[in-house]
Amino acid sequence: MEIFHKPVFLRESVEYLNIDAGKIVVDCTVGEGGHSEEILRKIGPGGFLIGIDLDAKALDKSSVRLKEIGSNFILIEGNFRDILVIVKPIISKVDAVLADLGLSSLQLMDGERGFSFMKEGPLDMRMCPLCTRFSAYDVVNSFKESEISEILFYYGEEPLSRKIAKRIIEIRTKTPIRTTIQLAEIVQSIFPRRYYKTNPATRTFQALRIFVNDELENLKRFLAQVPEILNFGGRVAIISYHSLEDRLVKNAFKNDEELNRVNKKVIVPSYEEVQSNRRARSAKLRVAERI
Ligand SMILES: C[S@@+](CC[C@H](N)C(=O)[O-])C[C@H]1O[C@@H](n2cnc3c(N)ncnc32)[C@H](O)[C@@H]1O
Incomplete structure (x- = not known):
């Protein structure tokens, strides 16, 4: 299977989320499954992964990829702005939540989706055509x-x-x-x-x-709900790609009384990561812990 998307902050996000054997994790933006694959490997057969994405095409692809690692996961087509509605019927609390915002390379490179100014295609840009x-x-x-x-x-x-x-x-x-x-x-x-x-x-x-795609409102609603889904000591990591998103994450983590910032200073990608992955150049990672 051809993979287009190179995950950003792969090692850092898994490390900061303290992901290890037996953990229950939500990947809110599965995309092509780069982070989810690493999470499945780390949690082993005793853990469980709940994967969410707005984009049904992305989930079809990542499901094939993840099945090669294990069967202890469920993929759900949905918007992370509804994280409580999506996750609560499956389990009341989880150990870690990851959101890697924005678009995947798969979406960007598909001219028919209309996301890229470098690829001829219809002016569309809907991640989920039925929900916008x-x-x-x-x-x-x-x-x-x-x-x-x-x-x-x-x-x-x-x-x-x-x-x-x-x-x-x-x-x-x-x-x-x-x-x-x-x-x-x-x-x-x-x-x-x-x-x-x-x-x-x-x-x-x-x-x-x-x-x-109402992206800022999606993020605001998600940030307001995420503490409720986390176990005490559980962590949330968010990777953002522009200042409007990062500002929302920064303020939510700073002002939410149920969250403690794990990194007060935003984490930026290493020189090596930026050299090997252009998408990483604008990425920022923030992590918080449920207290
Ligand atoms: C940067 S990509 C994630 C890539 C993934 N981490 C990987 O390693 O392959 C972002 C993904 O988030 C999805 N997405 C964006 N906004 C979303 C939302 N509000 N709810 C659920 N998925 C969303 C997009 O469809 C896209 O597949």
């Missing part, structure tokens, strides 16, 4: 200029959000903006070439993806 109200196409082609500008500013921290929104409206009054590459070119046309460090479409695509 809008696709990126709907936002770009039917939202008001001011709404588009706010989405780009708030979720993408895009300084030229107004200009981009204005250009989108100008173009879409002539013809709908249907594809990822069309949108990427519209955004790029706003930026003088010499100012590029990263592709200027990065922030617009991030913003649309976060909005379409």
